[in-house]
Amino acid sequence: MGAITLKAVEKWYGNVQVIKGVDLQINDGEFVVFVGPSGCGKSTLLRMIGGLEDISRGSLDIDGRDVTAEPPSKRGLAMVFQSYALYPHMTVRENVGFSLKTSGAPKDEIARKVDHAAEVLKLGPYLDRRPKDLSGGQRQRVAIGRCIVRDPTAFLFDEPLSNLDAALRVEMRYEIAKLHQSLKSTMIYVTHDQVEAMTLADRIVVLEFGKIAQVGTPRELYERPANLFVAQFIGSPKMNILPCETGQGSYALQGGRGGAFAGDRAAQHIGIRPEHIEVVAQGQGQCDGVIDVIEYLGADSFLVIDCGPLGKITQRSFGDVTHREGDTVGLKFDPDRLSFFDGDGLRV
Template sequence: MGAITLKAVEKWYGDIQVIKGVDLEIADGEFVVFVGPSGCGKSTLLRMIGGLEDISRGTLDIDGRDVTSEPPSKRGLAMVFQSYALYPHMSVRDNMGFSLKTAGAPKDEIAAKVNAAAAVLKLEPYLDRRPKDLSGGQRQRVAIGRSIVRDPTAFLFDEPLSNLDAALRVEMRYEIAKLHQSLKSTMIYVTHDQVEAMTLADRIVVLEFGKIAQVGTPRELYERPANTFVAQFIGSPKMNLLPCETAGKTYSLPGGRGGTCAVTAPATQLGIRPEHITLGTPGHGQCDGTVDIVEYLGADSFVVVECGALGKLTVRITGDTDLHPGDGVGLGFEATALNFFGTDGLRV
């Protein structure tokens, strides 16, 4: 079992509050990702769950048991850090089994658990090597294996892929996703990379200045962001935000034309994803603009269009395009993909 519940959790450093009343329930076996910009409190919150930081106020329950004041060793959690923290003089086998050895486990039990973890992580050929003889991805798998042998209640990952190059990050994302499928254990994962969050998570917790901005599945956060912060943090490229006015079930754009909408409450900003904008001839669609730059990425191209009072809008199109900087275009918005936000930045 690995259900984790945070109730009104706060963290204070003197007079400075960095975690501001977080309420969160994580189900047994769920993969939850904490994501947000640097300084938002995501690593601090993870360390509070792990017991490496004290909880100033509020309570933490694991499987219905209050562990707020218990030390890390009593919580049954395993943590994987950004740094591999492997013993350089020990073999992979000894590194993975070290925590069991210090706990006084029998040699046969240690060997069985190390071999089982090595099979899951495809580390059998490397068990007698030392860390210096491994690649970065292999070292991170050893660090994960060291946690697996402990059979923890939940795994806590603190930006485990930050030290890897781009190709290894993609490979290790796949390995961690497969690991969760096979172990079916609760996993909490901290990252600043929203691509990692989108590809790994059952649910994403977006943090902003120590508060939860929104919790939901990757699809919910992408399609229905709760506020403009989430709208522009989740998604690459980020959601376009335009000034607008609404009246009844219509909206209008300064310097543009507008159209119909599904909201009746007042809104001051319209949000639309780059892939929900189509390019045509000037005079058609919701507004006109001039191509500023074309970014060719292979299968896709990103076209940045200067739209006067509406600012620069990013449009995602197929990679094959004849557009060039300076070309005039009309931009059409998909009516079913519009998001509206009020003056407070909250979704209307």
Template sequence: MGAIRLDRLEKWFEALQVIKGIDLEIEDGEFIVFVGPSGCGKSTLLRMIGGLEEISRGKLVIDGRDVTSDPPSKRGLSMVFQSYALYPHMSVRENMGFSLKTAGAPKSEITEKVDDAARILKLGDYLDRRPKALSGGQRQRVAIGRSIVRDPTAFLFDEPLSNLDAALRVEMRYEIAKLHQTLGRTMIYVTHDQVEAMTLADRIVVLEFGTIAQVGTPRELYERPANLFVAEFIGSPAMNILPCVPSDGGLAVKGGRQIPDSSGRDGAVKIGVRPEDLGAVAPGEGMLDAEVEVVEYLGADSFLILGTEQAGQVTLRADGTTRAKPGDTMGLALTGRLHAFDENGQALR
């Protein structure tokens, strides 16, 4: 009941095109995340689906029905905003039941649905409080509860966690993931935080300047990025992107040595290596020598930021027990997957 199809959707603001022909099939019950840098069009696309932005061209279909020209109230969707948008003079119960009250629902139905939503979101002890007496995470749960009581076809989330501190973001990510498992409804979630995207999504839609750069599961995007944009955007820390040159039928990092098992990548001008796919070896060995500039200790892991003469900066993920320190010189060896990209930034498989 929550299948959504975007058919060549476009959005123009006078002469400026911000959404450039998006095609996407969203399955019933799927958790889709739109992710990308500021200005890529992810929030605009979400608002077009919700009916808050007019669709300039193309077609939007929900459960087989063309809703392109329908107002938001006719689309059966519910939106959760970044700003919570709660009524400060109303209690939590009144905020959550307000949409049902304005629709003329019986009081018994409103009470039942509000109580059910409060149970799911663990808000039962706060129903008589006003928003000012709640924490940021509790306010966001109230905003989500207000959406749940409407029993929508799909939920739309527009960067709902960006106003929360780091600890609350982790907690609310868990709450939203559990909510999806409990309700089984279609959810479309917008964020600029690729960690949220990786931990929540069934599939991620990476947007770049109003177009889809790649669609796939978090694992697919991490392990097989389609282009340089996706490779650099997905992953924290980001993938190392290094210039390369042909070498005896294979590839060598610029200023370094030949990379083992790098044949068959004709046309490659850059290679990509995740920080965890590099290992430290003795200077003069491996594919490249580098000098440690910064050590970021994170407990179980340490990230070494290294400088090279010609290939730029490199990040290596090491065990937290490493004794490397700034000024040390080491060789870097490939221990995992190698990615190669042509002059247009497209991945070479």
């Protein structure tokens, strides 16, 4: 079991509050990712769960047991840090089994658990090597193996891939996803990389200045962001946000045209993802603009279009692009993919 419940959790450093009343239920076996910009409190919140930071107010339950005041050793959790923190003079086998050895586990149990972790993480050929003889991805797998042998209630990952190059990040992202499928353990993962969040998570917790901005599946956050912050943080490139006016069942763009609006209150901003915009002839669609930059990415291209008072709009085109920089075009928005936000930035 690995259900974790945070109830009105706060963290204060003197007079500065960095975690501001977080309520969160993490279910047994769930993969939850904390994501947000630097300084939003995601690592601090993870360390509070792990017991490395005290909880100033509120409570933390693990499987229904209040562990708020208990030390890390009593919580049954295992943490993988950004740095591998491996013992350089020990072999992979000794590093993975070190925590069991210090706890006085029998040698045959240590050997069995180390071999199991090595099989899960494909570390068998490297068990007699030392960390200096391993790649970055292999070292990170050793750090994860050190946690697996403890059979923890939940795994805590604090930006574990940030020290790896782009290719290794992709490889290790796959390895962690497969690890979750095989172990079916609760995992809490901290990252600033929204691609990692979108590809790994069962649910994403988006943090903003110590508060939860939204919790949901990757699809929910991408398609129905609760506010402007989530709309522009989730997605690459980010959602286009444009000023608008609404009334009498329609919306109008500043310096452009408009369409139907069925919101329950007035909206001041409209959001549209780059892939939900179609390039059409000038005078058609919701607005016109001049193609400023074309970013070619192979399978698709991003067109950055200067739309005057609306600012620059990013459009995603799949396949070959026939337009050129400097062309004047119209932009047609998919009416079923629009998001509207009020003056406070909340979804209408």
